[in-house]
Every structure is written in structure tokens, then in C-alpha cells.
Amino acid sequence: MNDTPLHLAVALDGAGWHPAAWRSQETPGALFTAAYWADLVTEAERGLLDFVTFEDSLGVQSAAPHRPDDRTDQVRGSLDAVLIAAFVAPLTTHIGLIPTVNVTHTEPFHVAVGIATLDHAAKGRAGWRPQIAPRAADATHFGRRSTPQLTDDDIRDSELIAKRLRPLFAEATEVVEVTRRLWDSWEDDAEIRDTATGRFIDRDKLHHIDFAGEYFSVRGPSITPRPPQGQPVIASVAHASTPYEFAARGCDVVFVTPFDRAGAKAILAQVDEAVEGAGRDLVERPLRRFAEVVVFLDDEPGAAARRKERLDTLNGAEYTSDAAIFTGTPGELADLLLDWRTTGLDGFRLRPGAVPQDLTAITRRLVPELRQRGAFRTEYGPGTLRDRLGLPAPRNRYARGD
Amino acid sequence: MTKQIHLAAQLPAIHNVTVWSDPRSTSQIAVDNFVHLARTAERGKFDFFFLAEGLRVREHKGHFYDLDVVGRPDNLTMLSTVAAVTRHLGVAATVNATFNEPYEVARRLATLDHLSGGRAAWNVVTSFDAFTGENFRRGGFLAEADRYTRAAEFLATARELWDSWADDDVQADPASGRFVPSEAGRFAHRGEHFDISGRFTTPRSPQGHPVIIQAGESPAGRDFAASDAEVVFSKYNRLDEARAFYQDVKGRLARYGRSPDDLRIMPTATVVVADTDAEAAAYADEITRAQVSPQTAIAHLEAVWGRDLSAYDPDGPLPDIDPESESLVLKGHSVFRTGRAETARRWRALAEERGLSIRELVIEVHGGQTFVGSPRTVADAVDHFVQSGGADGFVFAAHLTPGGLDDFVDRVVPLLQEKGALRRDYTGTTLRHHLGLPPLPRTQRTSGNTKEAS
Known part of the structure; x- marks a missing residue:
């Protein structure tokens, strides 16, 4: 068995991933307040988790991935994920903060500067999950372009989805490239404060990035000095070959969605293939692989499944997900995670079914369980989020002569 | 009230x-x-x-x-x-x-x-x-x-x-x-x-x-x-x-x-605060001179003149050559974009009237501390x-x-x-x-x- 400790992250989304989860909250609707997010992230930090992610979208939530709905019985409405992450940054010390940011309707320059600023605000704990817009309806919020409309048939097959959205992934690849160049566009020692010559910066250590791609061009440099991590962590969710290729080209972490151990193995083989296809050197640029699991956790055997059923009844349908759904005890989940990781996974991004109970079950019950088995850290080490994930200090592509 | x-x-x-x-x-x-x-x-x-x-x-x-x-x-x-x-x-x-x-x-x-x-x-x-x-x-x-x-x-x-x-x-x-x-x-x-x-x-x-x-x-x-x-x-x-x-x-x-x-x-x-008015005035002067270094004075002059003036002495008189009003040498700065010919006329007149050097002039128009x-x-x-x-x-x-x-x-x-x-x-x-x-x-x-x- 692999004796490096497991990496563990939590995906925060509204009241939890079950659409009826808000109905079991003490103060339903509190999710639009700062205190709500501060409490969740400090709880995750108490559990010594690697990082939290924040879901986001430039459209109102929907039960369908490809078109809006008019449901009134589920959480609708959200806050900007980067600003939530920036708000919790000074209230936490160690935990990584990875907001989702749309790349289809946003300006790459703004995204790069926003994440660089988050990394300054969090002193080296920022990441970014680029996300394309899978819903054509969101494009009318901007009125600048149209995007492919997926059909009910398309969404049954993740390969079909990816095929239809391939141009958006190609564009997203350019956004990631531009972002990485902008983060490098200031060398670490660009600020010199040379009082003798009156120069604040060494102007040769700022760089135009002169990106001209198929979809857009950006001149640079960034307006924000290089972030503390140099390159904040980029993570993406992937269900099919095109997104595996996207991750293999530009991401540091990929979240995959197997339904069992064999599935994990098969998916990792596909990821390996994509990495090879991209010609990526994994020693210089490692790619951390996390599996996603939706979790309902209770100590008493059977209780978690019953809790999920109650939520299903409230929701009027059984909850299904793009990721595996686990109901059971913390011990059983620890078994599953340690079993799946033998396929070569570096860690897991757990999606709590209902917040806060499934989050506290992770931090206060699952974590001690894993720790007992020697599979999870007992304290945070020093360093940045990149350090924690074992990602080497990135070389600045524009730096000369070191 | x-x-x-x-x-x-x-x-x-x-x-x-x-x-x-x-x-x-x-x-x-x-x-x-x-x-x-x-x-x-x-x-x-x-x-x-x-x-x-x-x-x-x-x-x-x-x-x-x-x-x-x-x-x-x-x-x-x-x-x-x-x-x-x-x-x-x-x-x-x-x-x-x-x-x-x-x-x-x-x-x-x-x-x-x-x-x-x-x-x-x-x-x-x-x-x-x-x-x-x-x-x-x-x-x-x-x-x-x-x-x-x-x-x-x-x-x-x-x-x-x-x-x-x-x-x-x-x-x-x-x-x-x-x-x-x-x-x-x-x-x-x-x-x-x-x-x-x-x-x-x-x-x-x-x-x-x-x-x-x-x-x-x-x-x-x-x-x-x-x-x-x-x-x-x-x-x-x-x-x-x-x-x-x-x-x-x-x-x-x-x-x-x-x-x-x-x-x-x-x-x-x-705002510049010190124990006495005199100390504050001296400190304000020092701040203003630091804000308008000799290099900054020349750069601001170049921004208005639209041409390279690096050969000029910041402690000497304003250049007698005319501004090139079409050429923009300082880009991305909101202050020096328009009306530069008029600004140059005004600066010259002010410098001549008071006998100001380049740097003294730029300090003067900079306005000092409020x-x-x-x-x-x-x-x-x-x-x-x-x-x-x-x-x-x-x-x-x-x-x-x-x-x-x-x-x-x-x-x-x-x-x-x-x-x-x-x-x-x-x-x-x-x-x-x-x-x-x-x-x-x-x-x-x-x-x-x-x-x-x-």
C-alpha cells in the first residue's frame, strides 16, 4: 500500500449536493451570508483538509445540466465564488481555496488578475477551477455570443457532451495558457526600489505575453505582481476524453468521477493516455488525480441511507449524480477510499450531501478514522497549497539567466 | 448644526x-x-x-x-x-x-x-x-x-x-x-x-x-x-x-x-501632520520633492511635450522646442492624454513668470499637499x-x-x-x-x- 498520506478536499456547493439538503438546515437561506461560508471553511480547516472548492456558475442553478428549469423547491441563487474565497482567506491560515470561475463568458485578463489577487490575499493558498458554460441559455446573460445547445440525448453520454462542447474546451485551453503567462509576466524580483536611479521596478522583468490564439488575443503584462505561489493551482473536473485532454494540457489537479474501483482504474488509464498525448513531463509538471464521491455519513449503520431517502422523498425523486454516491459510516467510507486509491489516485474531493452535517462528519469522524490507519496528516506542515500537493516551485517562463 | x-x-x-x-x-x-x-x-x-x-x-x-x-x-x-x-x-x-x-x-x-x-x-x-x-x-x-x-x-x-x-x-x-x-x-x-x-x-x-x-x-x-x-x-x-x-x-x-x-x-x-505648523510645512515640502524626483519631472515634461527630453537638465529651464501634440509617449496615464499643447503653453508661461526650473515647475503644478x-x-x-x-x-x-x-x-x-x-x-x-x-x-x-x- 501507498504510504504517502491521502489528499482530501471538500466541494462546497450551496446547502450541500443533495437538492433537498437546504430543508434540513437550521437556518435555511443563510447560504447568502458571510458567516455561513466562514463557518464551513473554518470547519474544513479544523479537519486539516487540503483544500475546499467553491462551485459557481453564471446562471441560476437547474436540475438539468443543459437548460434552465423553473423549480422553486431547490436552492436557486448564488454568490460569486472568488469573492467568497477572498472573504474567508484572512479567517483561515492553512487550507487551500479553489473557486470555480467560468471561462466562456469572462475576460481571461480579469480571471488571471482575480486569482493572482486571491493568492496574495490567502498568502499562497489559492487555486482556480476553470469551467466552461454548458448551458446555452447563460449566453443570453451576456448577449455577446451563442454557445452550443445540448439536447436531452446528448446529456446521457459524457463523450457526446464533450464532443458538442469541444470548441469551448479549446477556448478554455487558451484561457488557461493566457492565465499562466500572465502569472509569469512579472518576474519574482521585478520590484527593485532603486532609489539611486528612481526606478521602482526593473522594467526588463515585466513582460508582454503577446498571446494571439484562435479565440482571442491578450497583450499583457498582468497588472498584479506575481502571486506568492508563482502559479496558483489549477484544477478541473473531467468525465470524458476531451476534458481529460484539457486537464493533461494545463491543469495541476484533475477531479474524475469513477463509480467503482475498476472504473477508477479505467479512467486513470485514459488520463495517462491524455498526458502522454499532450507530451507532458510528469516529473516537472505533476498532475494530481482526485476521485469525486458524494457522501452521506452517519455513525449508525443504515442511518445515512435513511437520511438520503428522506431527502429524496422531499425532492420527489431519487438523487443521482455524475459522481459515485456513498451512504454509510465513516469507517466504511475510509475502507472505500483506501481501496480506490490503490488504483493510483492521489486523493479525493468529497461532496457533502448535506451541509453542515456531512461536512462535520468528514472532519470529525472520517478524518480521525483515516488518521488511525496512518493515512492522513495529524497537522498542517508549512508551505503553500502547491507545496502541500507536492507540486514543485514553477519555473518562470520569462525569467532569463538563472 | x-x-x-x-x-x-x-x-x-x-x-x-x-x-x-x-x-x-x-x-x-x-x-x-x-x-x-x-x-x-x-x-x-x-x-x-x-x-x-x-x-x-x-x-x-x-x-x-x-x-x-x-x-x-x-x-x-x-x-x-x-x-x-x-x-x-x-x-x-x-x-x-x-x-x-x-x-x-x-x-x-x-x-x-x-x-x-x-x-x-x-x-x-x-x-x-x-x-x-x-x-x-x-x-x-x-x-x-x-x-x-x-x-x-x-x-x-x-x-x-x-x-x-x-x-x-x-x-x-x-x-x-x-x-x-x-x-x-x-x-x-x-x-x-x-x-x-x-x-x-x-x-x-x-x-x-x-x-x-x-x-x-x-x-x-x-x-x-x-x-x-x-x-x-x-x-x-x-x-x-x-x-x-x-x-x-x-x-x-x-x-x-x-x-x-x-x-x-x-x-x-x-494630509501632512506634525507637532508644529513649521515642522509640518517642512515635511510636506520634503514629501512633494520625493513625489517629484528629477526623473519624474522629466518624465512628466516628456508626457506633455510628446517627445524625448532626457537630455534636459531637470534643474535647468524648460525646453524651447515645441511639443509634438500628436505623439503620445506616456500610455495608460489618465492625466496627460488631452489638451497637451495648451498645457505646455501654460507651463512655459508659469516657468518664465516665476523663473522656475523644470523640476520646480512640475512641483508647482503638482500642487503639493492639501x-x-x-x-x-x-x-x-x-x-x-x-x-x-x-x-x-x-x-x-x-x-x-x-x-x-x-x-x-x-x-x-x-x-x-x-x-x-x-x-x-x-x-x-x-x-x-x-x-x-x-x-x-x-x-x-x-x-x-x-x-x-x-
């Missing part, structure tokens, strides 16, 4: 206000410095903390301009961090209406207002600058004539988005199972600049709309402010010209059915300026980061409080309340009604 003074603090990352050569001036990007300055402002019972915006590193004669502080954060992101470590202080950001879309900006500002519990403000600006446009996928720029129509429609559209959720749309009632009505967030806007529709993601925030700030000085800008803004920034910090501006802008409000008290006018100002003196002198001057109708308060830009306002807050603020001109403590939680603005009326959703921009 004594008029209440409204104060704001700005972290001045660019231009030459920051004296980075002073060892007490530390990082312009470290989060701890933003937190320090914001907490100082909150200790001084300021209304808000303001961060401007820059979207392109300035270039001078084909190189990055290296004489001033360079580099700044994304302001809304940093202000969200600042909001987490303050309780009452407003948080205000400049956000450009040219290189952004209403949906995204309205959403980020509504989020900041939620997270801060009702403390957000937005300084609406537009840019017509192709140089900055090179950083954006939309590229290009705006015709100068379209600036205010775009800004006005951008703001109107943002207001429609903020009004697309009624105050009580988040019902979240577990008993009935109803979280929101299906119409919550629905909007449609068809206008000259924006044709958008759908559903807005963010419920109505504590202030309803963030406080709107404007900084235009042209007649069109003044009208935009009088019709739609709640705070106006101005550059007029000499009492005579400030009074004229104040009267003009306040006089325009009635035309839009508003009262003079619905708008706060706040010039940008600097309020200089002992704590008592500064308190009296600040109070007099406001009580005599020059302003409702000031935005203070400090020459040192992050400690530049410490002296003012520790030594001058208590005197203003003694005069009854500045609150001793906050009496409300929202920025609108601090500014003495009426709360927005509760809103019924405006969803679905297509609004035609006029």
Missing part, C-alpha cells in the same frame, strides 16, 4: 503619490498592508475604504513606466478580504464599464454587498483607451462620445439586475418546500449597448444597490453624477474651485428630482473646508503604505470629534447609513418587463 464630515481612505497604488523610496513605505500588494490601512480608517470612523483600478501597466517611450509604484490587486477581490477583517467600514471599488459586462459586475458587487453586510460601493468609470483594450478579448475601445451613454446604460442595466430579486424572494421555507419563486431573478434589457435577458443569480443584497460613485468633471459627467450617483469624487481640493464645483453639481440635482442631501461630494486630498500643519491646524482646515461649502468630506490618499493615515487618525480625528463634526462611533451597519443617505425603498420585482433604454 455642524455639518458632518464624511471621510474615505484610498490606497494609492499608482501615479506618484506614494513615496516608495521612504523606507516606511512597504509592499503595495501585501494583504497585511491593505488590512492595516483599512483598520486605521475604521478606527478613524471613516465612511469607506477605496481602491481604484488599473487594467494595463503604463508605458513610457516604449518601455514600462518604472518611476512610480507599479502593480495592484483586483480591487473587488481584495475588498472582499478587507470586508472580512472590518465590521463597519464601507468598501468601494472602481470598476470599468468598457471592459466588463453588466451581469458579471452586478453579480460581483451584489456578492460584496452580501458578504460585507451592506457596505459595498461602486465607482463607475468608462475607458476609451485602445491601449488598455489590448488586454481584453473584446479588444478595441469605445468612441469617446459614447462614454456616458454606455456608462449610463451599464448602470441602468445593473440596477435592473439588482431589482430582479424582490427583498423577500429568498423564502427558504422547509415546511412548504418553497425556496424561491420561479420569477426570482428574471430580467430582460434591450438597449443600445446591451441586449440581454435571462435570470440573475444573486438575491437582493442588504443595501439593495451598492452606493454609486462617479468622478466625472465634464458637464456630461456632472449630469450623470447628479442624476444617478450618491457620491462624487473630485480633484478640486482648493477651496475656491471646490466651492464652485460643489455648487454646480448640487445645483443640478433638482433637475432630477433629488435634493442636495442625496449626494456627497468628496475631493481627493492629502492639508498641512499641527493636528489643530489640520482639524480646523478640514472642518472649515466642509462647513463653508467646499465639500462633504474627503478621500485621503496617503503617501506612505500602509502607515500614511496613522497620524491623521490618531491626532486629528479626535479633534474633529470634539468639534462635533465627525461621529464618535458608527451608528449603523450599512455604508448608505454612514453616508447619511436614505435607504432604498423596498422593491417589488421588476422581472420580465423589457426595459427600453431611452
Whole structure:
């Protein structure tokens, strides 16, 4: 068995991933307040988790991935994920903060500067999950372009989805490239404060990035000095070959969605293939692989499944997900995670079914369980989020002569 | 009754206000410095903390301009961090209406207002600058004539988005199972600049709309402010010209059915405090000379002349060659863009009349520090300026980061409080309340009604 400790992250989304989860909250609707997010992230930090992610979208939530709905019985409405992450940054010390940011309707320059600023605000704990817009309806919020409309048939097959959205992934690849160049566009020692010559910066250590791609061009440099991590962590969710290729080209972490151990193995083989296809050197640029699991956790055997059923009844349908759904005890989940990781996974991004109970079950019950088995850290080490994930200090592509 | 003074603090990352050569001036990007300055402002019972915006590193004669502080954060992101470590202080950001879309900006500002519990403000600006446009996928720029129509429609559209959720749309009632009505967030806007529709993601925030700030000085800008803004920034910090501006802008409000008290006018100002007036004057002189180094003097002259003047002695006379008014050597700087031939004429005349060297001239036109003196002198001057109708308060830009306002807050603020001109403590939680603005009326959703921009 692999004796490096497991990496563990939590995906925060509204009241939890079950659409009826808000109905079991003490103060339903509190999710639009700062205190709500501060409490969740400090709880995750108490559990010594690697990082939290924040879901986001430039459209109102929907039960369908490809078109809006008019449901009134589920959480609708959200806050900007980067600003939530920036708000919790000074209230936490160690935990990584990875907001989702749309790349289809946003300006790459703004995204790069926003994440660089988050990394300054969090002193080296920022990441970014680029996300394309899978819903054509969101494009009318901007009125600048149209995007492919997926059909009910398309969404049954993740390969079909990816095929239809391939141009958006190609564009997203350019956004990631531009972002990485902008983060490098200031060398670490660009600020010199040379009082003798009156120069604040060494102007040769700022760089135009002169990106001209198929979809857009950006001149640079960034307006924000290089972030503390140099390159904040980029993570993406992937269900099919095109997104595996996207991750293999530009991401540091990929979240995959197997339904069992064999599935994990098969998916990792596909990821390996994509990495090879991209010609990526994994020693210089490692790619951390996390599996996603939706979790309902209770100590008493059977209780978690019953809790999920109650939520299903409230929701009027059984909850299904793009990721595996686990109901059971913390011990059983620890078994599953340690079993799946033998396929070569570096860690897991757990999606709590209902917040806060499934989050506290992770931090206060699952974590001690894993720790007992020697599979999870007992304290945070020093360093940045990149350090924690074992990602080497990135070389600045524009730096000369070191 | 004594008029209440409204104060704001700005972290001045660019231009030459920051004296980075002073060892007490530390990082312009470290989060701890933003937190320090914001907490100082909150200790001084300021209304808000303001961060401007820059979207392109300035270039001078084909190189990055290296004489001033360079580099700044994304302001809304940093202000969200600042909001987490303050309780009452407003948080205000400049956000450009040219290189952004209403949906995204309205959403980020509504989020900041939620997270801060009702403390957000937005300084609406537009840019017509192709140089900055090179950083954006939309590229290009705006015709100068379209600036205010775009800004006005951008703001109107943002207001429609903020009004697309009624105050009580988040019902979240577990008993009935109803979280929101299906119409919550629905909007449609068809206008000259924006044709958008759908559903807005963010419920109505504590202030309803963030406080709107404007900084235009042209007649069109003044009208935009009088019709739609709640705070106006101005550059007029000499009492005579400030009074004229104040009267003009306040006089325009009635035309839009508003009262003079619905708008706060706040010039940008600097302050130098020392034990005695004489010490403060000497220190102010030193600051001004540091802000206008010999290199900076030449660079500003080149910006106006539109040509390389590096061979000239900063301590010598102005060049006798004429400016090249078509050539722009300093790009991305808002001050030296237009009217340069006229500026050059004025500078020459002034230098000849007073016998000033290049550097002395640039120091002279730079204007020096606004309020200089002992704590008592500064308190009296600040109070007099406001009580005599020059302003409702000031935005203070400090020459040192992050400690530049410490002296003012520790030594001058208590005197203003003694005069009854500045609150001793906050009496409300929202920025609108601090500014003495009426709360927005509760809103019924405006969803679905297509609004035609006029």
C-alpha cells in the first residue's frame, strides 16, 4: 500500500449536493451570508483538509445540466465564488481555496488578475477551477455570443457532451495558457526600489505575453505582481476524453468521477493516455488525480441511507449524480477510499450531501478514522497549497539567466 | 448644526503619490498592508475604504513606466478580504464599464454587498483607451462620445439586475418546500449597448444597490453624477474651485428630482501632520520633492511635450522646442492624454513668470499637499473646508503604505470629534447609513418587463 498520506478536499456547493439538503438546515437561506461560508471553511480547516472548492456558475442553478428549469423547491441563487474565497482567506491560515470561475463568458485578463489577487490575499493558498458554460441559455446573460445547445440525448453520454462542447474546451485551453503567462509576466524580483536611479521596478522583468490564439488575443503584462505561489493551482473536473485532454494540457489537479474501483482504474488509464498525448513531463509538471464521491455519513449503520431517502422523498425523486454516491459510516467510507486509491489516485474531493452535517462528519469522524490507519496528516506542515500537493516551485517562463 | 464630515481612505497604488523610496513605505500588494490601512480608517470612523483600478501597466517611450509604484490587486477581490477583517467600514471599488459586462459586475458587487453586510460601493468609470483594450478579448475601445451613454446604460442595466430579486424572494421555507419563486431573478434589457435577458443569480443584497460613485468633471459627467450617483469624487481640493464645483453639481440635482442631501461630494486630498505648523510645512515640502524626483519631472515634461527630453537638465529651464501634440509617449496615464499643447503653453508661461526650473515647475503644478500643519491646524482646515461649502468630506490618499493615515487618525480625528463634526462611533451597519443617505425603498420585482433604454 501507498504510504504517502491521502489528499482530501471538500466541494462546497450551496446547502450541500443533495437538492433537498437546504430543508434540513437550521437556518435555511443563510447560504447568502458571510458567516455561513466562514463557518464551513473554518470547519474544513479544523479537519486539516487540503483544500475546499467553491462551485459557481453564471446562471441560476437547474436540475438539468443543459437548460434552465423553473423549480422553486431547490436552492436557486448564488454568490460569486472568488469573492467568497477572498472573504474567508484572512479567517483561515492553512487550507487551500479553489473557486470555480467560468471561462466562456469572462475576460481571461480579469480571471488571471482575480486569482493572482486571491493568492496574495490567502498568502499562497489559492487555486482556480476553470469551467466552461454548458448551458446555452447563460449566453443570453451576456448577449455577446451563442454557445452550443445540448439536447436531452446528448446529456446521457459524457463523450457526446464533450464532443458538442469541444470548441469551448479549446477556448478554455487558451484561457488557461493566457492565465499562466500572465502569472509569469512579472518576474519574482521585478520590484527593485532603486532609489539611486528612481526606478521602482526593473522594467526588463515585466513582460508582454503577446498571446494571439484562435479565440482571442491578450497583450499583457498582468497588472498584479506575481502571486506568492508563482502559479496558483489549477484544477478541473473531467468525465470524458476531451476534458481529460484539457486537464493533461494545463491543469495541476484533475477531479474524475469513477463509480467503482475498476472504473477508477479505467479512467486513470485514459488520463495517462491524455498526458502522454499532450507530451507532458510528469516529473516537472505533476498532475494530481482526485476521485469525486458524494457522501452521506452517519455513525449508525443504515442511518445515512435513511437520511438520503428522506431527502429524496422531499425532492420527489431519487438523487443521482455524475459522481459515485456513498451512504454509510465513516469507517466504511475510509475502507472505500483506501481501496480506490490503490488504483493510483492521489486523493479525493468529497461532496457533502448535506451541509453542515456531512461536512462535520468528514472532519470529525472520517478524518480521525483515516488518521488511525496512518493515512492522513495529524497537522498542517508549512508551505503553500502547491507545496502541500507536492507540486514543485514553477519555473518562470520569462525569467532569463538563472 | 455642524455639518458632518464624511471621510474615505484610498490606497494609492499608482501615479506618484506614494513615496516608495521612504523606507516606511512597504509592499503595495501585501494583504497585511491593505488590512492595516483599512483598520486605521475604521478606527478613524471613516465612511469607506477605496481602491481604484488599473487594467494595463503604463508605458513610457516604449518601455514600462518604472518611476512610480507599479502593480495592484483586483480591487473587488481584495475588498472582499478587507470586508472580512472590518465590521463597519464601507468598501468601494472602481470598476470599468468598457471592459466588463453588466451581469458579471452586478453579480460581483451584489456578492460584496452580501458578504460585507451592506457596505459595498461602486465607482463607475468608462475607458476609451485602445491601449488598455489590448488586454481584453473584446479588444478595441469605445468612441469617446459614447462614454456616458454606455456608462449610463451599464448602470441602468445593473440596477435592473439588482431589482430582479424582490427583498423577500429568498423564502427558504422547509415546511412548504418553497425556496424561491420561479420569477426570482428574471430580467430582460434591450438597449443600445446591451441586449440581454435571462435570470440573475444573486438575491437582493442588504443595501439593495451598492452606493454609486462617479468622478466625472465634464458637464456630461456632472449630469450623470447628479442624476444617478450618491457620491462624487473630485480633484478640486482648493477651496475656491471646490466651492464652485460643489455648487454646480448640487445645483443640478433638482433637475432630477433629488435634493442636495442625496449626494456627497468628496475631493481627493492629502494630509501632512506634525507637532508644529513649521515642522509640518517642512515635511510636506520634503514629501512633494520625493513625489517629484528629477526623473519624474522629466518624465512628466516628456508626457506633455510628446517627445524625448532626457537630455534636459531637470534643474535647468524648460525646453524651447515645441511639443509634438500628436505623439503620445506616456500610455495608460489618465492625466496627460488631452489638451497637451495648451498645457505646455501654460507651463512655459508659469516657468518664465516665476523663473522656475523644470523640476520646480512640475512641483508647482503638482500642487503639493492639501492639508498641512499641527493636528489643530489640520482639524480646523478640514472642518472649515466642509462647513463653508467646499465639500462633504474627503478621500485621503496617503503617501506612505500602509502607515500614511496613522497620524491623521490618531491626532486629528479626535479633534474633529470634539468639534462635533465627525461621529464618535458608527451608528449603523450599512455604508448608505454612514453616508447619511436614505435607504432604498423596498422593491417589488421588476422581472420580465423589457426595459427600453431611452
